[in-house]
Amino acid sequence: MGPRRNGGAVRPSDRGQAALLGLVLLIGMVAAVSVGLLLVGGNMMDNAEQQSKNERIEQSxxxxxxxxxxxxxxxxxxxxxxxxxxxxxxxxxxxxxxxxxxxxxxxxxxxxxxxxxxxxxxxxxxxxxxxxxxxxxxxxxxxxxxxxxxxxxxxxxxxxxxxxxxxxxxxxxxxxxxxxxxxxxxxxxxxxxxxxxxxxxxxxxxxxxxxxxxxxxxxxxxxxxxxxxxxxxxxxxxxTDIDAAFDTGVTVSGTIEDNGDHIDDDEINIVEGMTQIGGLIGSLVEQADSSDDWNDSVSAINGGYTYTKGTYLVDEIDVDNTATFDLRNGNATVVVDGNTSVDGTLEVKNWSTGSGPDRALKIYTTGDVDVRGDMCVSPCEPNVDVNAAQLQLYGTPQTSVRIGQSNRGSSSGSGSWNSRVVAAASPGNSEDNPGNSGNEGSTGSSGNEGSTGSSGNESSTGSSGNEGSTGSSGNGGAYYEGVIYAPSDEDFSDTSCGYQVCIDSNADFDGSIVSSSLWTQHGGGNIEFEYDEKLEGFEPNIYPEGPVFPPxxxxxxxxxxxxxxxxx
Structure with missing residues (x-):
């Protein structure tokens, strides 16, 4: 049918309109696609050109x-x-x-x-x-x-x-x-x-x-x-290698003032330029903060607890009764980002393996150390069965140490507190430490099962270091048994004695000290200082188990x- 006339005008059919509209749309689509291709192609060419330019510059x-x-x-x-x-x-x-x-x-x-x-x-x-x-x-x-x-x-x-x-x-x-x-x-x-x-x-x-x-x-x-x-x-x-560091009783890089001649002259060694370990201790603190392998359930070492093998990062050591480190299952490492204060007893037990290297407690501290109680290795008896290598204290160049002037009261070491086991590998698990988690006894200083004598433990085996009795200072004051390594070139005029290490009256010491300076109490002072001859030839590994260290x-x-x- 042809177009209809209406008043002389001719109107196209609907089919003709659709065809014309389709043609317009097709042309628009082709144009849009062409523009898109030009843009994409241009970008691809620009990118390829930039990539080629970058490669030429890199090669140059x-x-x-x-x-x-x-x-x-x-x-x-x-x-x-x-x-x-x-x-x-x-x-x-x-x-x-x-x-x-x-x-x-x-x-x-x-x-x-x-x-x-x-x-x-x-x-x-x-x-x-x-x-x-x-x-x-x-x-x-x-x-x-x-x-x-x-x-x-x-x-x-x-x-x-x-x-x-x-x-x-x-x-x-x-x-x-x-x-x-x-x-x-x-x-x-x-x-x-x-x-x-x-x-x-x-x-x-x-x-x-x-x-x-x-x-x-x-x-x-x-x-x-x-x-x-x-x-x-x-x-x-x-x-850092500190072999032979403990071959004498005292090694200092500066001054030693031994008032009362408590230390034998042949136990004193003055050496310049000793290796400082502040960087090592700082690295331990940093690694502990960012590691999941360290015990993060313990924020401080306190009395009334038994700690087992593993690695700990704590803010302080503050012991006013008895803290026990039971090493029957392995070594223990404590990194203290703060100060250490022992008014009661910190004791290392069950360190002997019977054969092979004995186990040890290593303490690394960024702060100061104040020992007015006993810090020792079982059996903790001054000048008797001394095993100083099993307690190793390492300090930064800023660390000061004071031993003596005990202020312990009659309640110290009474064993009347509630004791629990703290394990680095499994906090609070006493199964690794049988016989050391209870406090059934009433008078033993460790809070463990026995009830007689000063040990309060199941047995007393003396030099084996296993379940030995807890002794006390022969002078009735402070007792330190172990090694101390804290070389420094710092000024310690602001300490209680004006030196890096101060040993006050009524103190017993068994072991070896390496520091910048040392002072002992004037007069008689009732100080007993003995070098542990077992340390001669001792080659300590100052790098603890667990952390990763530089090559x-x-x-x-x-x-x-x-x-x-x-x-x-």
Whole structure:
């Protein structure tokens, strides 16, 4: 049927309108798809072009790094490369970071690191620093090429070649020459650093990359501190060895004032430059804070409890009656981020294995130690069956120690408190420690089953250290049996005696002390000081079980290469 006429006008049919509308829509869709394809294709081409540009720049920086390393190693006059930074400039920064090298906490070198940086249109940065090439995008750093630093785990050698850069402030694309100017050997006078610790404190905007590098090149435990807000990473290598530290009764690096001649002259040794362990104790505190393997159910060591094997981080040791460490199932380690006060008795029991190495309690403290009661090893009898190696106290350079001036009342050690077992592996589980968790007896000082004598325990086996009786100071005052290691170069004029270690009147001491200074009470003082001869040749391992420590180091080699980099 054809179109109808109405007053001379012709109107298309509905079918014709639909066809026309469809054609318009089709054209619109094709146009939209075409524009989308052009946009996507354009973006893909832009991305591909940017990627190609980035790769060319990265390769230029890798070539620059390799040639700089070659010039440094061969000490050649100069080398030239074709440097491609896509028409943009690369900034040369002569002081973009630094490395502080310390040996046993003493700074031996502070080295400046130069860098060459390129910043792309997308804000990403490609940079050379100390032999490494980094790409940094936002808060992420990727290592494109490794630094010249190296660590050989076989011979435990660390090589640290550091580059200082001079020359043009801005490098452009084209030929770039690398000229050798000078090499100086830095670091310790002798590269042999066995039985010592080496610390690298790196401050750099590429600290993220340095952290990842040392974790991969050395091991995770080598990186002991990391602070993004300060652009800072700390790397530690080496282990402290204190063999033969306890071969005499007293070893000091400073002054000893033995009023009343309580200590035999042949038991006194004065040594300079003893190894301090503040860094080790600080590392233990940090690891304990971030580890799930430490006992976090105990915040303090207190009297009235029996503690078993394992590792503990506590805020304090505060014992006013009796605290027992039962080692029948293994060693115990206590890290005290605070002070230690013993007015009652802290006793180590069941330390003997019968064969093989005996077990021990190791205490690491960041604070001060005040012993006015008994801190000893079973059987806890002064000058009788002494076993000082089973109680080891380690302090930081700021730790002071006072032994004596007992203020214990008649209730101390009465055994009338409620005793419970604390186990590091399973807190509150007395099954690991049978016979030591009850308090059925009424007069025993440990709160355990027996009821006669001073031990209050099931048996008294003397020198075996198993269920031995609890003794008391022969002078009726304080008693310390064990070793104390806290070398320092600090000033202790503000302590009660003006020295790092103070031994007051009415005190007994069996064992060995290593500190900066020591003082004993004026006059007679009623002080009994005895060196435990079993300690001669004793080689303590000051690293406790459980925590992870930095790898060892034997040799440290540091070289600073000064190079001139400029456009030809």
């Amino acid at each position: 920086f890798i070539e620059l790094s390799q040639q700089m390393s070659t010039v440094s190693a061969d000490q050649d006059a100069s080398r030239a490369i074709t440097f491609d930074v896509a028409g943009s400039g690369a900034v040369t920064r002569t002081a973009s970071g630094n490395i502080v090298i310390k040996r046993s906490s003493t700074e031996i070198e502070n080295l400046t690191m130069g860098s060459i940086e390129y910043e792309g249109d997308d804000g990403s940065i490609v940079a050379y620093q100390a032999g490494a090439v980094w790409r940094e995008t936002g808060n992420q750093t990727r290592m494109i090429s490794q630094p010249s630093f190296s660590y050989n785990s076989d011979d435990q050698t660390l090589w640290l070649p550091v580059t200082k850069i001079t020359g043009d402030k801005e490098l452009s694309s084209g030929e770039v020459t690398i000229g050798y100017k000078n090499t100086s050997n830095s670091g310790p006078p002798e590269p042999f650093v066995e039985n010592d610790t080496v610390t690298l404190e790196i401050t750099s905007k590429y600290h993220r990359g340095w952290k990842l590098y040392f974790e991969d090149e050395v091991e995770d435990a080598a990186v002991t501190e990391y602070n993004t807000s300060e652009n800072y990473v700390k790397v530690e290598l080496g282990r 060892d180091i034997t040799y440290l080699n540091v070289a600073v290469h000064e190079l001139e980099v400029k456009n030809t």
